[in-house]
Amino acid sequence: MIVSDTHRFICFQPWKTASSTLFRPIEKYDSGRYPQPVYLNEILRKQSHKHIPYEDFLLLPEAQGD
Numbered sequence: 379m380i381v382s383d384t385h386r387f388i389c390f391q392p393w394k395t396a397s398s399t400l401f402r403p404i405e406k407y408d409s410g411r412y413p414q415p416v417y418l419n420e421i422l423r424k425q426s427h428k429h430i431p432y433e434d435f436l437l438l439p440e441a442q443g444d
């Protein structure tokens with residue numbers, strides 16, 4: 379998932395849909411809050427990565443429009 383604070387957009391990266399190809403041209407806008415490789419998401423309290431399910435996204439602050 380790519381979150382841009384400056385351009386105010388969120389880009390989901392679905393499985394097996396050229397997500398790496400999509401990421402390359404817009405990575406400069408990524409705020410970097412959610413790393414691309416596997417990491418521990420403190421909010422979700424579990425391992426996460428760039429392919430975040432919509433149900434998990436709804437638990438993040440960005441889903442609330444903050």
